[in-house]
Amino acid sequence: MFILVNLKAYDCNPVSVAETAARVADDTGARIAVAPQAARLGAVAETGVETWAQHVSPVDHGSHTGSTHTAAVEGAGAVGTLLNHSENRLKLADIDASLDAADAASLETVVCANNPDQIAAATALAPDAVAVEPPALIGGDESVATADPEIVRDAVDAAAAVDDGVEVFCGAGIATGEDVAAARDLGADGVLLASGVALADDPEAVLRDLVDPL
Numbered sequence: 281m282f283i284l285v286n287l288k289a290y291d292c293n294p295v296s297v298a299e300t301a302a303r304v305a306d307d308t309g310a311r312i313a314v315a316p317q318a319a320r321l322g323a324v325a326e327t328g329v330e331t332w333a334q335h336v337s338p339v340d341h342g343s344h345t346g347s348t349h350t351a352a353v354e355g356a357g358a359v360g361t362l363l364n365h366s367e368n369r370l371k372l373a374d375i376d377a378s379l380d381a382a383d384a385a386s387l388e389t390v391v392c393a394n395n396p397d398q399i400a401a402a403t404a405l406a407p408d409a410v411a412v413e414p415p416a417l418i419g420g421d422e423s424v425a426t427a428d429p430e431i432v433r434d435a436v437d438a439a440a441a442v443d444d445g446v447e448v449f450c451g452a453g454i455a456t457g458e459d460v461a462a463a464r465d466l467g468a469d470g471v472l473l474a475s476g477v478a479l480a481d482d483p484e485a486v487l488r489d490l491v492d493p494l
């Protein structure tokens with residue numbers, strides 16, 4: 281199971297979370313990645329943790345003020361990127377173009393989606409993985425794997441029906457090892473989570489608990 285920690289724009293110390301995640305990954309052999317704000321990618325990558333961008337722009341080099349170019353992200357040390365997070369939705373054509381840009385920079389890709397129908401559409405664009413995250417459960421206390429197990433199962437089936445080489449992750453409300461185990465039992469290959477780590481008093485304890493069942 282892949283544990284991808286999205287720090288969003290939370291008021292936390294990304295380097296400290298990254299150092300902790302790197303230590304827990306080293307100690308346990310679990311695959312843990314951290315996705316900070318774009319401006320902190322380099323600092324996070326320097327900790328040695330697997331580093332992901334939260335978003336990349338669907339643009340080539342050129343006159344694109346304010347964009348997040350994949351080459352810059354890769355140059356800062358990121359190895360992957362989220363796309364189409366429910367808090368940063370993209371047009372279909374822009375997801376496609378961002379995937380091309382990510383491929384050109386050799387970034388791994390996870391396209392987020394709200395529901396199994398969107399998961400099928402996202403899978404057709406051939407990212408490395410898709411992630412189902414019901415917006416209503418994001419930032420909540422109950423994990424998607426227990427609050428809405430059907431959506432995870434249906435997302436796994438929807439992706440497999442289109443391309444069984446695309447992995448399926450789930451996210452929203454995941455904060456414990458039990459949540460990760462439940463997601464795995466529903467067929468997920470990984471989890472996305474944010475507030476459970478970014479807002480934790482003791483991120484190390486949360487990360488160790490998350491990977492405990494793996």
Ligand SMILES: O=C(CO)COP(=O)(O)O
Pocket residue numbers: 286365413417418419420451452453454472473474475476
């Ligand atoms: O949006 C998410 C991860 O990308 C999930 O957020 P929470 O873990 O805070 O529910």
